[in-house]
Amino acid sequence: MNTEIIKIEDGKGDISTSELSLLKKAAEILKSGGLVVFPTETVYGLGGDATNPSASEKIYKAKGRPSDNPLIIHISRPEDAEKYAYTTDIYYKLAERFMPGPITVILKARGSVPEKTRGGLETVAVRCPENKIANKLIELAGVAIAAPSANLSGSPSPTKASHVIDDMMGRVDMIIDGGECDIGLESTIVKADEDGSLCLLRPGGITVDELSEIAPVRLADAVVNKLKDGEVAISPGMKYRHYAPKAPLVLLDGDISDAISYIGDNAKGRVAVVCYTEDKESICKALPNVTLLELGELGDFDEHAHRLFDILREADKMCFDIIFAPLPEKRGIGLALYNRMIRAAAHTIINLRR
Ligand code: TXA
Numbered sequence: 180m181n182t183e184i185i186k187i188e189d190g191k192g193d194i195s196t197s198e199l200s201l202l203k204k205a206a207e208i209l210k211s212g213g214l215v216v217f218p219t220e221t222v223y224g225l226g227g228d229a230t231n232p233s234a235s236e237k238i239y240k241a242k243g244r245p246s247d248n249p250l251i252i253h254i255s256r257p258e259d260a261e262k263y264a265y266t267t268d269i270y271y272k273l274a275e276r277f278m279p280g281p282i283t284v285i286l287k288a289r290g291s292v293p294e295k296t297r298g299g300l301e302t303v304a305v306r307c308p309e310n311k312i313a314n315k316l317i318e319l320a321g322v323a324i325a326a327p328s329a330n331l332s333g334s335p336s337p338t339k340a341s342h343v344i345d346d347m348m349g350r351v352d353m354i355i356d357g358g359e360c361d362i363g364l365e366s367t368i369v370k371a372d373e374d375g376s377l378c379l380l381r382p383g384g385i386t387v388d389e390l391s392e393i394a395p396v397r398l399a400d401a402v403v404n405k406l407k408d409g410e411v412a413i414s415p416g417m418k419y420r421h422y423a424p425k426a427p428l429v430l431l432d433g434d435i436s437d438a439i440s441y442i443g444d445n446a447k448g449r450v451a452v453v454c455y456t457e458d459k460e461s462i463c464k465a466l467p468n469v470t471l472l473e474l475g476e477l478g479d480f481d482e483h484a485h486r487l488f489d490i491l492r493e494a495d496k497m498c499f500d501i502i503f504a505p506l507p508e509k510r511g512i513g514l515a516l517y518n519r520m521i522r523a524a525a526h527t528i529i530n531l532r533r
């Protein structure tokens with residue numbers, strides 16, 4: 180398949196007339212059942228018409244994704260959810276506070292969403308992105324757009340157009356290059372429980388503290404723990420190995436001096452260390468042969484989130500034998516980092532705390 184790449188400045192400012200005509204072309208592709216990769220404030224999405232089962236089928240194929248893992252449908256205005264799902268009071272409370280933005284809400288699906296898009300579930304995941312390119316594209320298409328992250332299944336989500344090009348050239352009709360995604364981790368996914376509380380299925384840009392302003396929040400077990408053998412996942416995506424770098428990733432839970440001694444004692448071959456800016460010098464001195472991958476300044480969780488997937492992809496290109504990284508704190512967007520990193524590490528965490 181021939182993939183056309185178009186460039187649009189960024190998703191924050193106003194869209195110019197010439198950009199609008201490019202987006203109209205992209206919308207036509209979507210309307211006729213084709214696939215368009217577009218930027219959002221979280222990660223790039225691989226979009227197709229959510230009401231067209233053959234478009235959803237193409238999405239699964241392009242990603243190499245199991246078809247029982249449902250797709251999020253993207254709308255340009257929160258009230259458009261009515262056409263695809265049975266909305267609730269809590270949906271509108273969340274929408275008023277966080278939409279458009281990095282939140283996805285699970286609702287009971289209407290018949291307008293084909294089974295293929297829903298991965299066979301009775302529910303559908305609804306998200307209204309804030310990124311102007313994404314939002315305008317959906318509006319122009321005039322229909323909800325199903326869009327998983329635009330990576331090949333199992334690799335880190337794309338946060339830059341170059342990541343998308345690496346994974347999706349020849350697999351989609353069009354790629355919209357809209358620069359780097361702001362947040363860099365996927366949206367927060369919630370489901371309202373019958374008692375009115377919220378169950379957090381995937382942490383993301385909207386934090387637990389923010390959600391708690393709307394309703395009490397419960398973390399689904401798999402957010403911070405390993406799914407037990409035979410346990411049924413509330414969100415099908417939980418059961419798949421995700422965000423996996425090619426080299427084994429080991430998370431170190433302890434201070435930097437203990438981490439340095441552990442790496443010194445255990446590292447063999449080509450070694451990478453994911454580190455905070457402040458720790459670069461001491462690691463370099465003690466371990467001159469390792470390659471450092473910088474996450475950003477200590478405590479700047481937004482920056483860590485913004486860089487994580489790019490770092491994991493860079494690491495893949497450099498063919499390391501092993502990667503060490505600090506275990507993130509579970510505060511704020513740190514919880515989302517923690518969730519992604521324990522999965523990337525297949526739950527390998529070394530406790531260095533005495
Ligand atoms: O930020 C995002 O959410 C990005 C951008 C492109 O919008 N999309 C994204 O989609 O991350 P995807 O497909 O990579 O991840 C969606 C997750 C999957 O783990 C899937 O299992 C879960 O959402 N999911 C989708 N529909 C669901 C449903 N009805 N119930 C529970 N989980 C659902």
Ligand code: MG
Binds near residue numbers: 328336
């Ligand atoms: Mg994904």
